[in-house]
Amino acid sequence: MTLDGHLIAGRGAFDLDCTLNAVPGSVVALLGPNGAGKTTVLRALAGLTPLSAGHLRLGERLLEDPRQQVRVTAQERRVGMVFQDRLLFPHLNVLDNVAFGPHHRGASRRASRRTAREWLERTGLVEFASRRPHQLSGGQQQRVAITRALATAPDLLLLDEPLAAIDAAAVVELRRFLRQHISDFPGITVLVTHQSVDALVLADQVLVLDAGRTVQSGSPVEVARRPRTSHVAALMGLNLLRGQAEGGVIHLGEGHLAVGAGHAAGEVLVSFSPSAVTLHSHRPDSSARNTWPGRIDGIAPHGDAVRVHVSGPVPVLADVTPRALTALSLAEGDSVWVAVKAVEVSVYPA
Amino acid sequence: MRTHERVDGAATGRAPWVLVVFALVAASMLLLPLLGLLLRAPWSTLTTQLREPDVLDALRLSVVTASITALICLVVGVPLAWLLARVDFTGRQLLRALVTVPLVLPPVVGGVALLTVFSRNGLVGQWLDDATGITIPFTTTAVVMAQTFVALPFLVLSVEGALRSSDPRFDEVAATFGASRQATFWQVTIPLAAPGIISGAVLAWARALGEFGATVTFAGNVPGVTQTLPLKVYRTFQSDPEAALAISLLLLAVSVAVLAALRERWLSGLAR
Structure with missing residues (x-):
């Protein structure tokens, strides 16, 4: 039936x-x-x-x-x-x-x-x-x-x-x-x-x-x-970004993600877990294209990790260890550099 | 019904004395007459006064008519309350407003209004007289009709309030389980509104018991036929004030008993 x-x-x-x-x-x-x-x-x-x-x-x-x-x-x-x-x-x-x-x-x-x-x-x-x-x-x-x-x-x-x-x-x-x-x-x-x-x-x-x-x-x-909506992405605990793919690089406003070839060009959705994000107090040298600046909006405990809300042109959630947080001595309002591990990113047509 | 948390008096400050004074005046305006009744009541002769045959007749008539009235109010008033609370139809607001008119109407006017309809040359009375030879005014039936006219709004409003405060989604639950609207009414709606229905019936009964104006106008003051206790009080007061006091005390006792019963109902309704 x-x-x-x-x-x-x-x-x-x-x-x-x-x-x-x-x-x-x-x-x-x-x-x-x-x-x-x-x-x-x-x-x-x-x-x-x-x-x-x-x-x-x-x-x-x-x-x-x-x-x-x-x-x-x-x-x-x-x-x-x-x-x-x-x-x-x-x-x-x-x-x-x-x-x-x-x-x-x-x-x-x-x-x-x-x-x-x-x-x-x-x-x-x-x-x-x-x-x-x-x-x-x-x-x-x-x-x-x-x-x-x-x-x-x-x-x-x-x-x-x-x-x-x-x-x-x-x-x-x-x-x-x-x-x-x-x-x-x-x-x-x-x-x-x-x-x-x-x-x-x-x-x-x-x-x-x-x-x-x-x-x-x-x-x-x-x-x-x-996920196709920010609501579901948030439910699944994922970051969801919208960007333009071109020759293996996704342009996210002021940020870029190099994801390698094999992805269609055009408008795409990009999702990745907050644990794929690392935070740095200075611009990291390696994989420079997968990094962009932001500002810490909020810090809250999240399981064993600490969830950091980063605002800016490309807002993301980042899960870092409490130890990393203290090592970087980050607090709300601080400027940070965000880096995303490209291998943990999933890209699909919007 | 949700009970609010008690406000801590010390935290919000002392009650302003102006309000307290006026409140005490109000309370004494209500309680002083009752106190007078208690102080002047002929306590020593009370039982003999109340055992007079015509007092007992009036008492019996009062209890019987008020009980019939309460029953009629239940039978027709609950469906009306349900209609007002649960069914959407045009003119619902108007109907609700009209139902409450007898609440504020002077009962004497109600009696006059009943006469215009049911007297031998009234709208319905004329036809009834022609068809069956029955005349209603100045009979025990008229007493019940007068009481119903003034008591019904109490029941309807009380039951409608109870229906409104019980969750209408229970009706939807019942519908998804295949219950017809009629079955839902009897097995879900009525049990859930039971505390309100019972207090409405008790209120209607008490109101009927105290009815004077409409009864005396529409049914007259005939001992044994239409002379209920309040009418008896009024008649007796002119000849034997002491006896009137005794009967008044009886009515007061009944009122207090009704209030106590209602309080019990309300409490059990809240505890559910």
């Missing part, structure tokens, strides 16, 4: 226009900054936000097409949705929360409770069956919410930032839970996230949205290695 969607929806000043295709068993991750339209995509798929144009088809079934005046209501779509803030029914215990979907999709109260119990056993939550949502931790609530969505055996599983608003200690466990149950799920999963690791670990296909438009789509590896 493949998903074929061209989702066009207006919402005041914001409008969404994106194409979405997926095969059963696959996981599509939606990445993008806040307000990019990720949640609107989920709501449109669920039937909560109407399309103004375009179409949505799931297998043989046309779910929505404004031109043909077709709109299958949210109730009649076989969709399981997990909202970011869980939205477990506070007046029902865990068992009845999970039984809610099966019951309203036609099962008797007794049968739906049985289904719910089976699902809670499968997801390891059966011990919480008679608890109320407020008696559970955020991570437990989210696991119940995911179980509740799965219990209706939906064609489409929609997850809106399932790992957001969960404390760091529980996220690891929840991510493992999510991976296991998503990989067992036979339908199509659409996952909204703004954490790159979720997209990399869970998804088969990544769709990057910005201002309601698809700016990049591809495999997680492809998107991670060759």
Whole structure:
């Protein structure tokens, strides 16, 4: 049952226009900054936000097409949705929360409770069956919410930032839970996230949205290695620069990168990890073309390293060791020379 | 509902004395009459005063009519509140404004208005009389109608507030799980708004119990038929002020009990 969607929806000043295709068993991750339209995509798929144009088809079934005046209501779509803030029914215990979907999709109260119990056993939550949502931790609530969505055996599983608003200690466990149950799920999963690791670990296909438009789509590896927007580059922890390639040299405004031959000429994107950047207090002599001046804008700890924000004509992030930082005695506002190791740079057409 | 953190008094400075003085005046304006009632009440003869048959009749009539009124308010008021809170339609603002009119309208005017519709030559009353021979004014039914007219807005506003403060996305969750709008209303919307619905019903009941103006105009003051406790107080006060005091004390006790019950509800609603 493949998903074929061209989702066009207006919402005041914001409008969404994106194409979405997926095969059963696959996981599509939606990445993008806040307000990019990720949640609107989920709501449109669920039937909560109407399309103004375009179409949505799931297998043989046309779910929505404004031109043909077709709109299958949210109730009649076989969709399981997990909202970011869980939205477990506070007046029902865990068992009845999970039984809610099966019951309203036609099962008797007794049968739906049985289904719910089976699902809670499968997801390891059966011990919480008679608890109320407020008696559970955020991570437990989210696991119940995911179980509740799965219990209706939906064609489409929609997850809106399932790992957001969960404390760091529980996220690891929840991510493992999510991976296991998503990989067992036979339908199509659409996952909204703004954490790159979720997209990399869970998804088969990544769709990057910005201002309601698809700016990049591809495999997680492809998107991670060759980001096309500064947002995704920042998510992946990469520097992203735009330049003109000519004879093995990329011109970046006032900086140059010699990357060797074999690259197409014209407008290119250049990405590299902050650890490929070194900082110098004087102009380094070697590989002079891969270096340019800048000013230190900010210094913050980043794992074992120190992340230095360098501004100037070619702004970059640099990860240096604390030892290097003290050796250079660098502080905010200081002038530095930036050097980039050409072998660690990836170049691709813009 | 979110509770705010308590402001540390010492940190923000002493309360200005002008405000304190005016606040104390306000409080005494509210409490002094109640104190008078308590001090002048015929405590020694209280039980015999309240055991008079016509007092008991009035009490029974009051409780029965106020309870029927509260029930009617629930049955029709909750759907109206839901419509105002959750359904988009043109004229919603206007309807909400009109619903609140009886809150500020003098109840006597409400009684007169009811008469223009339901008296034997009123808009509906005329037709009703012709068709069935039933006349409403000056019956127990009229008491309930007068009470409903003044009490319904309390319930509608209370329930609408409760519906507005509960997250409408629960309705969306229910929809994605296949629940029809009707099923969602009963199984999700109503349980989530239950504290507001209960306090609205109690408020409506209390308002109905104290109703005077609309009742006396539309239903008259007939002992055993339309004479509720407030009407009884008014009638008795002219002949036997001491007995009126006793009944007033009874009504005061009921009001305090209602407030206590509401407080309990509100607290349990917050604790959820």
